[in-house]
Amino acid sequence: xxxxxxxxxxxxxxxxxxxxxxxxxxxxxxxxxxxxxxxxxxxxxxxxxxxxxxxxxxxxxxxxxxxxxxxxxxxxxxxxxxxxxxxxxxxxxxxxxxxxxxxxxxxxxxxxxxxxxxxxxxxxxxxxxxxxxx
Amino acid sequence: xxxxxxxxxxxxxxxxxxxxxxxxxxxxxxxxxxxxxxxxxxxxxxxxxxxxxxxxxxxxxxxxxxxxxxxxxxxxxxxxxxxxxxxxxxxxxxxxxxxxxxxxxxxxxxxxxxxxxxxxxxxxxxxxxxxxxxxxxxxxxxxxxxxxxxxxxxxxxxxxxxxxxxxxxxxxxxxxxxxxxxxxxxxxxxxxxxxxxxxxxxxxxxxxxxxxxxxxxxxxxxxxxxxxxxxxxxxxxxxxxxxxxxxxxxxxxxxxxxxxxxxxxxxxxxxxxxxxxxxxxxxxxxxxxxxxxxxxxxxxxxxxxxxxxxxxxxxxxxxxxxxxxxxxxxxxxxxxxxxxxxxxxxxxxxxxxxxxxxxxxxxxxxxxxxxxxxxxxxxxxxxxxxxxxxxxxxxxxxxxxxxxxxxxxxxxxxxxxxxxxxxxxxxx
Numbered sequence: 001x002x003x004x005x006x007x008x009x010x011x012x013x014x015x016x017x018x019x020x021x022x023x024x025x026x027x028x029x030x031x032x033x034x035x036x037x038x039x040x041x042x043x044x045x046x047x048x049x050x051x052x053x054x055x056x057x058x059x060x061x062x063x064x065x066x067x068x069x070x071x072x073x074x075x076x077x078x079x080x081x082x083x084x085x086x087x088x089x090x091x092x093x094x095x096x097x098x099x100x101x102x103x104x105x106x107x108x109x110x111x112x113x114x115x116x117x118x119x120x121x122x123x124x125x126x127x128x129x130x131x132x133x134x
Numbered sequence: 135x136x137x138x139x140x141x142x143x144x145x146x147x148x149x150x151x152x153x154x155x156x157x158x159x160x161x162x163x164x165x166x167x168x169x170x171x172x173x174x175x176x177x178x179x180x181x182x183x184x185x186x187x188x189x190x191x192x193x194x195x196x197x198x199x200x201x202x203x204x205x206x207x208x209x210x211x212x213x214x215x216x217x218x219x220x221x222x223x224x225x226x227x228x229x230x231x232x233x234x235x236x237x238x239x240x241x242x243x244x245x246x247x248x249x250x251x252x253x254x255x256x257x258x259x260x261x262x263x264x265x266x267x268x269x270x271x272x273x274x275x276x277x278x279x280x281x282x283x284x285x286x287x288x289x290x291x292x293x294x295x296x297x298x299x300x301x302x303x304x305x306x307x308x309x310x311x312x313x314x315x316x317x318x319x320x321x322x323x324x325x326x327x328x329x330x331x332x333x334x335x336x337x338x339x340x341x342x343x344x345x346x347x348x349x350x351x352x353x354x355x356x357x358x359x360x361x362x363x364x365x366x367x368x369x370x371x372x373x374x375x376x377x378x379x380x381x382x383x384x385x386x387x388x389x390x391x392x393x394x395x396x397x398x399x400x401x402x403x404x405x406x407x408x409x410x411x412x413x414x415x416x417x418x419x420x421x422x423x424x425x426x427x428x429x430x431x432x433x434x435x436x437x438x439x440x441x442x443x444x445x446x447x448x449x450x451x452x453x454x455x456x457x458x459x460x461x462x463x464x465x466x467x468x469x470x471x472x473x474x475x476x477x478x479x480x481x482x483x484x485x486x487x488x489x490x491x492x493x494x495x496x497x498x499x500x501x502x503x504x505x506x507x508x509x510x511x512x513x514x515x516x517x518x519x520x521x522x523x524x525x526x527x528x529x530x531x532x533x534x535x536x537x538x539x540x541x542x543x544x545x546x547x548x549x550x551x552x553x554x555x556x557x558x559x560x561x562x
Contacts, residue, residue, distance in 0.1 A: 051450035053487065054417040055340055058378070058449065058476070061245065061525060068418070093419075093453070100449075100487050107478050107503075108528065113245075117523050120243035123280050127342030131354060132417040 005046065005075075006129065008066035009034050012122040013129055021133075022071070031110065032101050034065040039094045045072040045084025052097040055128050059101035060108050063118065064125040068132055135224050136314040137364035140206070140307030144233035147184050147266035155301045158308075160234050162268055167294050171270060176286035179273035183515045185237075187264045188253050190512035195247030195520055196546050197238040198291045198373055199262055199384040202231040202299035205368060213369040215350025216289070217296045223368035224361075229302040235265045235386060236298060238291035239516040240272040242284055243343065245523045248379020248546040249508070249538075256508045259548040259556055262386075269515045270294055281342055288374050292385070313398050315362050315409060318436060325406040329439040332409055333363070333393050334429055334458055338375045338383070338446040339414040345374040346383075346446070348412060354421075358413040358428040360436070363394045366410070375446070378525040380502045380543035381474050381551050383446045392554040393442055393472065408436060413458070415451040422454050430461035440468040444552040448476055448502075452487040463492035474499040474549035479541075499550060500557030502526070502543035510536030 006023045008014060014025040026034055035052055042048065050068040053059060072084060113121070143158055150161030164182040171180035185191045205211045208226015211218025237250070250262050257263035272290055274283040315321060322330060337346035339354035346353045348371050361370070371388040397407040413429050416422060433441055441462055445455040459469050475485035475498050521532040526544030542548050547555055
């Protein structure tokens, strides 16, 4: 059973992995919104597999973020809504990452990058995710 | 394992018909270096330019900085597993052209890399403003994939540095340093009354532009291991990394690791430097747990009393740093962390992205968010096209006259998290 879930706002990650993986593609989401969606999922029992701020690009530099998660057995099964088991370490990390991201965004927001640079950010984000999966 | 490092002090660099060292001057045959670099079909252009201390020169965007070295005796060759064949290094004799560097530049992606100024107010933040630099400006073949270009750029610099290093093979060094670390049990017996100190060296290992190689192995697929410190001096670790310029650990920094240098200075005096634990900074949380468990286990197994830990990068490597700190501390071993900080321009925010109670001793290498001004320079090696999209740059950073206003983190190695820089933070 494929238990892995990818949450991303990077279409390169979505296009590459949509056939073989469960990808939650948040096309219009900001970097921060990807983190917040991930936090909501953590509260539903999803566990973090990758660090939410992987890579050394700061949250006010890259607009793109992909996060690898592990689904609990009952995920998405409306017939079998068990009470989720919260992974405290995942919650600590995602809350910590959201707080850090907000703080860094308060100093300076993400610039409107030229499209070529946006493509580069997508490539690096994809590479980080691919390296984690492989 | 014992290494004699012969330092040939380079006091000038010039173009010449033959690549050689004569009277402390490095002569470089530009054509030879360009031909060597262009053997790689992934690159279509390579141009050698020289940059000397005090010149009105700005180098950007910088990929790697590499000190030319040559293995004179002992096993293996420089950059084993990458340029030389895989064989253990760190023993015998090595010559280094100290004061000369190969610098690879050219755009890889639009937002990485950084700047080196050879003079002016920004120069004081960078150790490479005072070295004689052989810059290689590279250009990729059209349509080349980013990963391939990064690899081609990385190899271009290493190949050129190894070729230039050959010029030092038969030169009598100005100074010969000797570094020795014995096998663990013998090393402990040598100074039985001194505290046994180790160095935990964390390598950036997260994917494109975030990689490091140990004997040619990508550090992200490596398990933590123990190494002799002298292996580093022969290029066992090379950088494939372009994180924020300020805390990029270039190949130069792996060859000249300041923590290793300082620990050797005090080896046998007030401490017993017994070895290095090498580990990674992976994306997967399970990898982080596994690696930090193994680091703590190795530290305990080696019987260490204290460790220094350095990291590379910012953000999630801070989690690895804290996991290592916590788990090593829990083994009853004292831990000191060395890192840089990103606490905002006013310095008031939290410095690191993660923290644990055990992290109670930390040496800071400076605040990367500080704003500085760069005056215009007469000559640019590479291009300033990407200044505003570099990390530390922003819209309006590059002025029409060529001057720049940007955060300190745009300068290569300005706050590098192992201490080979010109900044320190003090508590008052």
